[in-house]
Amino acid sequence: MRRYALKRLIGMLPLLLGITMISFAMMHLAPGEPAVTGQEFNPKVSSQDIERLRAYYGLDKPLYEQYWHWLKRLAVLDFGESFSNDHRPVLDKVMERLPVTLWINILAMILILSVAIPIGVVSAVKQDSWLDRILTVVVFIAFAIPSFWLGLLLMMSLGVNLHWLPISGIHDYSWQQMGFWQQQWDFLKHLILPVFVSAIGGLAGMSRFMRTGMLEVIRADYITTARAMGVPEHSIRYRLALKNAILPVVTLLGLSIPGLIGGSVIVEYLFSLPGMGRLFYEAILARDYTVVMGITVMGAVLTLIGNLIADLAYAWADPRIRHGQS
Amino acid sequence: MRGQTRVFDMGSPDMWQAIKTQPLMFVGAAIVCVVAILAVLAPWIAPYDPTEINVKDILMPPSWQHWCGTDTLGRDVFSRMLYGAQISLSVGFVAVGLSMAIGVALGAWAGYAGGRVDMLIMRSTDMVLCFPTFFLILAVIAFLEPSIWNIMIVIGLTSWMGVTRLVRAEFLSLREREFILAAKSLGASPLRMIWKYLLPNAMGPIMVSAVLGVAGAVLVESGLSFLGLGVQPPDPSWGNILTEGKDNIQLAWWLSLYPGLAILITVLGYNLLGEGLRDVFDPKLKS
Numbered sequence: 217m218r219r220y221a222l223k224r225l226i227g228m229l230p231l232l233l234g235i236t237m238i239s240f241a242m243m244h245l246a247p248g249e250p251a252v253t254g255q256e257f258n259p260k261v262s263s264q265d266i267e268r269l270r271a272y273y274g275l276d277k278p279l280y281e282q283y284w285h286w287l288k289r290l291a292v293l294d295f296g297e298s299f300s301n302d303h304r305p306v307l308d309k310v311m312e313r314l315p316v317t318l319w320i321n322i323l324a325m326i327l328i329l330s331v332a333i334p335i336g337v338v339s340a341v342k343q344d345s346w347l348d349r350i351l352t353v354v355v356f357i358a359f360a361i362p363s364f365w366l367g368l369l370l371m372m373s374l375g376v377n378l379h380w381l382p383i384s385g386i387h388d389y390s391w392q393q394m395g396f397w398q399q400q401w402d403f404l405k406h407l408i409l410p411v412f413v414s415a416i417g418g419l420a421g422m423s424r425f426m427r428t429g430m431l432e433v434i435r436a437d438y439i440t441t442a443r444a445m446g447v448p449e450h451s452i453r454y455r456l457a458l459k460n461a462i463l464p465v466v467t468l469l470g471l472s473i474p475g476l477i478g479g480s481v482i483v484e485y486l487f488s489l490p491g492m493g494r495l496f497y498e499a500i501l502a503r504d505y506t507v508v509m510g511i512t513v514m515g516a517v518l519t520l521i522g523n524l525i526a527d528l529a530y531a532w533a534d535p536r537i538r539h540g541q542s
Numbered sequence: 543m544r545g546q547t548r549v550f551d552m553g554s555p556d557m558w559q560a561i562k563t564q565p566l567m568f569v570g571a572a573i574v575c576v577v578a579i580l581a582v583l584a585p586w587i588a589p590y591d592p593t594e595i596n597v598k599d600i601l602m603p604p605s606w607q608h609w610c611g612t613d614t615l616g617r618d619v620f621s622r623m624l625y626g627a628q629i630s631l632s633v634g635f636v637a638v639g640l641s642m643a644i645g646v647a648l649g650a651w652a653g654y655a656g657g658r659v660d661m662l663i664m665r666s667t668d669m670v671l672c673f674p675t676f677f678l679i680l681a682v683i684a685f686l687e688p689s690i691w692n693i694m695i696v697i698g699l700t701s702w703m704g705v706t707r708l709v710r711a712e713f714l715s716l717r718e719r720e721f722i723l724a725a726k727s728l729g730a731s732p733l734r735m736i737w738k739y740l741l742p743n744a745m746g747p748i749m750v751s752a753v754l755g756v757a758g759a760v761l762v763e764s765g766l767s768f769l770g771l772g773v774q775p776p777d778p779s780w781g782n783i784l785t786e787g788k789d790n791i792q793l794a795w796w797l798s799l800y801p802g803l804a805i806l807i808t809v810l811g812y813n814l815l816g817e818g819l820r821d822v823f824d825p826k827l828k829s
Contacts, residue, residue: 365802478676
């Protein structure tokens, strides 16, 4: 297991390098010279900002030197300073916003797993029954629904009309006066809608995937053998088949991380949550390039880490991967 | 001869049989057609000018005059939605056209050439896949100005990875088939091999992913417009009507309800069509 983990870690390095290269290329996307060209007359970007950008990226030097220079700073987690008036380091700004985003995404993943797996299994076991058909239609609709629209409707019904749930922010106005447990409950209440809205797309995709996986496993030879040997149907389904059908889900979960992180921009904008996605959105509106680039790189690295964890979990569960056929 | 070089024959009775067993695909196809027709006919169907401001009729609820109500500037929401369909669909088609062109070219190259080229292309694909697509799109838009053309290009440039993987996988599995080996040993040039023998046989999955891609692009466009980083007012888009809905959530439910419903139905239509096609092209998944 340790050898496999080490191998995967080393395999990550070229990917990491590639991520930085793509990001670096993006900085130079703007027509002509790097990002600053054409900003001279942009009132949002002061001449000091342009100077700062020049200094940070070493724009007067040749490209390869700029890249190397930037890479060295990234290696020590120096993402430069924000262009906004506070001029704080990008890393600090992101770090104080990250917990909210992580909370929402982790809770969303837990929700996805705990709902999608049962739905998929039930659909597969009762294939072509009425229940399966209804679930399939619901899943299709959930997959096509724009998450921000669902969010709007829920805000309107549960928040504005019924006053059951708060519709924006992360704390109530009276947060300071609350006791510890009250605070936790308030925090959770603010997270219910965002988590549900973040999870809906992944939920649909995952249940579909689980259904297909389960159907495949049920038809496998070893299941037929088990059935022929008289293993009760119940244990065939929930002990033999389920275990193997769940495995690929782990990989899919890893693959769904970029979608969740990307989706946090919309969810946090919609519910006015102080997370990384909102920071990214604000940075784009303000043309705060260092923050935009910093978050883009960090988002990619987070994805990479998520994929690594998924791979390791898969290998831990499946010895064939760990000992590698290749 | 032609029939024999195709694993899958378009006109075979099996295919019609499969379509008959796919009622949901028909629903999808019908939705796709209706939305497309409405979009094309928007200038003739729309009861009002989509950008005409009417201060007397601000935020009117749905009525016989305004089927879907009016917005904060008194513009007719139904008319704006019809024109919004034009914009959303054209963004979807152009973006998908671009991503298909890139994806098919790279995937075909990787799958046909194999070896080091294959490795290089696939590793680069993996790298791009690490970026949360929505972040990538937003970051690029931060550097450019949001306009319909930029959105089409950016969505196209950030969604080719799936097709690349798919085409490559198809090519790898086709490469060892007898008819491909036969064509190769008869001295067909690489381009001819790809164009005449390999691509037509990979057409099914490519079509499926193109149809599903339109759904994805429509969703992304509406999301961008909702954030104010996509289609810019006064041009109508389903996404930017929803932004107004969010700002007037206490006052005007119709601004939030109808455009979202339009997105949902359109995306659902393309998804149903795409999934149905997948089952038709790959019957072994269904049985």
